[in-house]
Amino acid sequence: MSVIQVKNKERVINELMLFIRKVFAEPEICTIAKEITRKHMSSPNAAALIAEELSATTNVKIPLEHSEADDLFLDLLIDIVKDETALY
Numbered sequence: 001m002s003v004i005q006v007k008n009k010e011r012v013i014n015e016l017m018l019f020i021r022k023v024f025a026e027p028e029i030c031t032i033a034k035e036i037t038r039k040h041m042s043s044p045n046a047a048a049l050i051a052e053e054l055s056a057t058t059n060v061k062i063p064l065e066h067s068e069a070d071d072l073f074l075d076l077l078i079d080i081v082k083d084e085t086a087l088y
Helices: 003-025 028-040 046-057 068-086
Strands: none
Touching: 003 028, 003 068, 028 046, 028 068, 046 068
């Protein structure tokens, strides 16, 4: 693995850790994020819509150009909500 790839992975991990800290500080973010995801997950541009509304309603700020960590987080949110609906 090249130095650039290692640094990129470190950056992604650091971004995800920052988000996890925010969630532990404000646990209601999880509930809000899942509600927003349920609302937009069937849209063709679901990730962008989820990111936009989440940024507007919480202290989680996802820029218009998503980083790899942003994409991982948004994919995880959609998977979590899909798993919830699959259980019923």
